[in-house]
Amino acid sequence: MSVKLNISIARALLLARWKQTMVAAVGVTFSITMFIALLGFMTGLNILLDSLLMNRTPHVRLYREVRANPNQPVNLSSQYNRHYNFISSVKSGNSREQIYNSATIMQNIRRDDRVLGLAPKITSQVFFNEGNIDITGVVYGIDVEAEIRLFYFNDYVITGNTSDLKNVANTIILGKGLAEKLLADIGDIVQVTNAQGERFRLKVAGYYQSGVQSLDKTQSFASIQTVQKILGKPNNYITDILVKLKDVNQAAAIAGEYANNYETDAEDFKTANAQFETGSSARSVISYAVGITLLIVAGFGIYNILNMMIYDKMDSIAILKATGFSGKDVKLIFMVIALGIGLFGGALGLLFGFLVSLLLDQVPFHSSAAPAVNTYPINYNPVFYFIGAVFSLVTTYFAGFFPARKASKVDPVIIIRGK
Amino acid sequence: MSLPILEAKQICKQFKDPVAINVLNDISFSVNKGEFVSVIGKSGCGKSTLLYILSTMDTDYQGELLIDGERMTGRKDHELASVRNEKIGFVFQFHYLLNEFSVLQNIILPGQKLNKKSLGELENRAMELMKILGIQKLSNKKPNQLSGGEKQRVAIARALINEPHIIMGDEPTGNLDKKNSEIVFDIFNQLSAELGQSLLIVTHDPEFAARTSRIIEMEDGRIIRQ
Ligand SMILES: Nc1ncnc2c1ncn2[C@@H]1O[C@H](COP(=O)(O)OP(=O)(O)O)[C@@H](O)[C@H]1O
Ligand SMILES: [Mg+2]
Numbered sequence: 001m002s003v004k005l006n007i008s009i010a011r012a013l014l015l016a017r018w019k020q021t022m023v024a025a026v027g028v029t030f031s032i033t034m035f036i037a038l039l040g041f042m043t044g045l046n047i048l049l050d051s052l053l054m055n056r057t058p059h060v061r062l063y064r065e066v067r068a069n070p071n072q073p074v075n076l077s078s079q080y081n082r083h084y085n086f087i088s089s090v091k092s093g094n095s096r097e098q099i100y101n102s103a104t105i106m107q108n109i110r111r112d113d114r115v116l117g118l119a120p121k122i123t124s125q126v127f128f129n130e131g132n133i134d135i136t137g138v139v140y141g142i143d144v145e146a147e148i149r150l151f152y153f154n155d156y157v158i159t160g161n162t163s164d165l166k167n168v169a170n171t172i173i174l175g176k177g178l179a180e181k182l183l184a185d186i187g188d189i190v191q192v193t194n195a196q197g198e199r200f201r202l203k204v205a206g207y208y209q210s211g212v213q214s215l216d217k218t219q220s221f222a223s224i225q226t227v228q229k230i231l232g233k234p235n236n237y238i239t240d241i242l243v244k245l246k247d248v249n250q251a252a253a254i255a256g257e258y259a260n261n262y263e264t265d266a267e268d269f270k271t272a273n274a275q276f277e278t279g280s281s282a283r284s285v286i287s288y289a290v291g292i293t294l295l296i297v298a299g300f301g302i303y304n305i306l307n308m309m310i311y312d313k314m315d316s317i318a319i320l321k322a323t324g325f326s327g328k329d330v331k332l333i334f335m336v337i338a339l340g341i342g343l344f345g346g347a348l349g350l351l352f353g354f355l356v357s358l359l360l361d362q363v364p365f366h367s368s369a370a371p372a373v374n375t376y377p378i379n380y381n382p383v384f385y386f387i388g389a390v391f392s393l394v395t396t397y398f399a400g401f402f403p404a405r406k407a408s409k410v411d412p413v414i415i416i417r418g419k
Numbered sequence: 420m421s422l423p424i425l426e427a428k429q430i431c432k433q434f435k436d437p438v439a440i441n442v443l444n445d446i447s448f449s450v451n452k453g454e455f456v457s458v459i460g461k462s463g464c465g466k467s468t469l470l471y472i473l474s475t476m477d478t479d480y481q482g483e484l485l486i487d488g489e490r491m492t493g494r495k496d497h498e499l500a501s502v503r504n505e506k507i508g509f510v511f512q513f514h515y516l517l518n519e520f521s522v523l524q525n526i527i528l529p530g531q532k533l534n535k536k537s538l539g540e541l542e543n544r545a546m547e548l549m550k551i552l553g554i555q556k557l558s559n560k561k562p563n564q565l566s567g568g569e570k571q572r573v574a575i576a577r578a579l580i581n582e583p584h585i586i587m588g589d590e591p592t593g594n595l596d597k598k599n600s601e602i603v604f605d606i607f608n609q610l611s612a613e614l615g616q617s618l619l620i621v622t623h624d625p626e627f628a629a630r631t632s633r634i635i636e637m638e639d640g641r642i643i644r645q
Contacts, residue, residue, distance in 0.1 A: 005531045016519040319515045322476060323529040323577070324504020326497035413471045416511060416589075 006329055009320075010336035013313065020305055025345035027301040028396065032349020032388045035291035037356040039384045042287040044377035046280045053273060055152045056210070058119075058242035059251040061272070062264045064099055068092050097123075102238040105262045114245055114254060119146035121240040122227045128220075129191040129199070130182050137178060137218045139192065141227025150244045153221075160186050160206015165223050171205040172226070177217035179207050194230050202226070211367065292391065299395035302341055306334065306403035310410075317407055318415035331408035338400020339393060346392030350385050423449040423488070424585050424617045425473060430482035432468060442468050443480070444640045450585065450619050455611040457628040458621045460637035466621045469637070470589050473619070474507055475499040487584060504532050508578025510588040515574065516562035522549075522573050523558040530580045541580065548576040552606060568599030575606060579616075586610070588620040592627060604630065 014021050068090040074080055099105065102120065109118050122141035127134040144166040147153040154162055157173060164171050172192075174184060184190050184204045192200045202222065210216055222230075228237050243258075245251060251268035259266035310317070317330055357378050365376040432443040442465045450456050458466050471477040473484065475491050478499070484491045486506060491499065503509070516525045523545055530541040549555040552572045562570060571591060578586055586607075592600035604627055610616040611632070620631070628634050636644040 002532065002534065005534075009528075012517075012519045315515060316517050316519070319517060320528075321500065322474070322503065322509050322511075322515070324500050324532050326500035328497055329500075329532075413477045416476075416513075416515070417467065417471075 002329065003332065006332045007336050010333045010340065013309070013316070013333070014337055014340055017309060017312075020309065021341060021344075024302045024305040024341045025348070027298040028295075028342055028345025028392050029349040029352060031291075031294035031298040032346050032392050033352040033356060034294050035388050035391075036350060036353025036384055037360065038291055039284075039287050040353070040357040040378045040380060041360055041376065042283055043379040043381060043384075046283050047379055048373060048377040050280055052211075054248075054269075055155070057269045057273060058151075059245040059248055059269050060243040060255045060258060061267045062099060062105070062241040062243070062258055062262065063239060063267070064097055065265045066092050066097055097239050098233075099238050099241060099262075099264055101262075102241065103236055105264075106238075106241060108262075109241065109243060109258070114247065114250060116244040116246050117146060117150050118244070119143050119150055119242045120224060120238045121242055122224060122231070122233075122237065123239050124227050124231050125195060126230065127193040128178065128182055129193060134193065135178070135181060137175075137220060139172065139227055139230065140219065140221050141224040142221055143224055150242070156208055156210055157206045158209045160204075162206065164205040165221065168203070168205065170200070170202050170226055171222065172202040173206040173208050173221045174204055175216035175219040176207045176209045177213060178220060179204065181217065192230065194232070196232070198230075198232070200230050291388075295391050295395045298345075299399040302338060302396050302399035303403065305341075306338055306400055307406075309337070310334065310403050310407045313407075314410060314415050317410045318412035321410070321412040322416065327408035330410070331404045334404035334407045335397070335400050338396045338404065342392045342396025342400075345396075346389055349392060350388055353385075353388065354380075422452050424452050424454075424486070425450040425619065426483075426485040426488075427469075427473060428483040428485070430469070430472060430480055430484065432465075432472065432477075432480040442640050443472070446482070446640075446642055448635060448642060448645055450617055452584075452617055453611070453615040455607065455618045455632045456620070456635060457631040457633070458619065458635045458637060459623060459625065459628045462623060464637045465640040466637060467589050470587055470619075470621050474509055474587050475503055504529055505581055506584045508575075508581070508583035508586040510571070510574050510578050510586065510591040512590040512593045516570060516577075518561060518563050520561075521558065522554070522560050522562060522565070525562060525573060526576045526580055529577060533581050535581075545576065545580060548579050551609075552576055553602075568595055568602060571595060571599070571603055572606070575603070579610075585617040585619060588618070588622075590621055590623065592622065592624065600624070600627070 072085075072087055072090065074085045074087065106118060106120060109115055120143055124139050124141065126137055126139050128137050142153070144153070144162055148162060158176065160173060162173070165173060172190065174182065174190070182190055186204050186206060188204050189201050190204060192202055194200070208216070208219065208221060210219070224238075225235070228235055231237065245254060248269070252270060255266040255268040258264070320330060321327075357380065360376050361378045363376050364374060367373065426449040428447050430443055430446040431441065433439045433441050446469060458469070460466055468477070472480050475484070475486075482492070486502060491502065494502075517528070520528065523542065526545040526548065527538075527541040530536060530544070531538070536544070546555060546558065549558060552575060554569055554572050554576070557565060557569060557573070562573065565573065571594075575591075592603050595603065607618055607620065608630070611618055622628055633645070635642055
């Protein structure tokens with residue numbers, strides 16, 4: 001009951017000074033608005049950038065590294081096994097880039113419950129012939145359907161038709177930059193030379209744009225069968241198996257397991273993209289730091305205004321104490337004033353933050369790295385709103401705490417005698 | 420059969436600013452139920468200081484204070500606050516009303532704090548008191564719209580809302596003109612005579628004092644006559 005009375009007194013004091021109250025509340029509103037908008041924007045961008053990478057990156061990649069056999073014959077010889085053997089200029093010999101037994105491996109991996117899907121791939125170095133100039137490039141042999149399903153291949157083919165790759169023999173999708181260099185329009189024929197010097201004629205079915213200039217100037221895509229033909233390899237020839245998992249966090253463990261079971265090399269996405277997590281966590285840390293700094297500044301604003309209010313209300317505090325309100329009551333009254341400002345300012349801040357986010361969501365944003373995105377990506381994670389609400393109350397609590405304590409210690413005798 | 424409402428036993432107080440001076444020396448007296456006591460003395464003799472101690476607002480003294488036979492000395496802040504709330508009505512020289520609240524709200528605020536009566540009962544009692552004090556028309560005004568005499572009457576109504584055991588006043592008429600002083604004095608007299616209200620009023624107006632039932636005279640921090 002006493003609490004209810006104190007709250008109604010706090011309310012009366014707040015309303016009597018509503019202009020001051022507004023100034024204090026606007027500080028909180030502004031900082032919460034900025035906090036929400038900033039985090040929504042930064043996280044939206046983060047998620048976009050992360051997904052750009054994650055969409056195209058296999059969680060686990062199986063391949064064979066061309067390398068010398070670590071068990072050279074001399075090590076196997078019992079005659080020399082108590083010696084140090086120094087061998088220089090070891091050659092990789094007859095090791096191959098091909099994954100042995102690829103059909104069986106793919107069948108086994110497809111049956112694995114933890115796997116979302118896989119896409120076989122062939123990497124082959126070729127020359128594109130433009131007049132008498134040869135441009136080095138890469139043709140990837142891909143399983144078009146798997147590539148679309150797992151790696152959003154469609155999103156990056158800006159003109160042309162991906163299904164042609166599968167349905168029309170000897171077709172190729174060129175990187176945008178490469179196509180410009182070759183002056184190749186859709187439907188044109190480009191000439192490709194393999195490492196053995198054999199020439200092939202391929203029809204351009206579309207353009208591919210990853211957003212990374214250097215890649216777009218060298219990459220191109222054809223069906224697996226086409227690339228096998230270019231390389232003169234049989235139809236079980238595969239150089240990479242790209243696996244997507246249901247749970248990304250298991251990538252490292254599964255990569256180790258597959259490397260062991262299938263006697264191939266295996267790389268998980270974190271090893272392949274070590275810089276990835278650093279960038280995205282640095283961006284969130286910056287946004288949180290800026291948001292929280294804003295809130296603390298607003299907290300000082302509230303602190304100042306409450307302090308002023310207490311000097312202003314010395315007489316009222318003295319009266320309340322003389323007529324039977326204890327120090328605790330007075331403290332509660334000023335805490336309620338502080339939290340009232342926090343609650344009101346914070347709630348408005350959350351609302352405005354949401355509105356500003358909606359507004360930013362409409363601002364056009366075109367990036368060659370993300371052809372499927374047209375406006376700024378905004379994240380509406382309720383966690384930000386929760387943190388904003390909690391923080392507005394916590395900062396106003398601390399901003400109110402010291403002035404309220406000061407008010408509770410006001411000695412009514414000094415005030416009354418002072419008149 | 421008159422019980423002491425308030426007892427002061429050997430109360431002493433020093434101010435240590437800049438050198439220790441004894442402001443109150445060995446003050447002992449009591450106020451009985453229904454008495455109308457005035458305290459007089461020259462300016463600076465320690466009347467206000469004494470009253471702040473008796474009202475439990477000042478706890479920094481030696482000696483002993485009893486209200487209703489209960490020892491107040493050494494009690495905690497919130498205990499003293501509830502004693503002030505329930506048993507003491509205070510009227511200051513300046514009115515000290517809360518400008519954020521209406522006259523009616525100012526009067527019932529200590530009653531709401533005490534929380535023994537419903538809001539309706541408190542409002543009824545406040546209206547009754549205002550009628551007795553001749554300010555019933557002012558109930559919805561804000562204190563800053565009132566004259567000095569009206570404000571003091573509102574303060575008296577506020578002091579009476581919880582039916583206190585004693586009313587203390589520190590020169591309640593000191594800031595008023597002759598006519599308003601007269602009104603305030605008549606009210607005190609009426610409260611004393613009709614309701615048996617105990618009063619302890621500090622004044623420097625000998626005329627006022629002469630009309631009370633008992634006079635305590637102070638000089639240099641001592642009681643010289645009671
Ligand atoms: N806070 C203080 N510090 C030092 N001396 C004080 C203080 N308050 C009052 N005094 C002194 O105490 C004496 C009594 O003051 P007071 O009780 O106000 O007298 P009265 O009300 O009778 O006029 C005065 O001499 C005054 O100067
Ligand atoms: Mg005085």
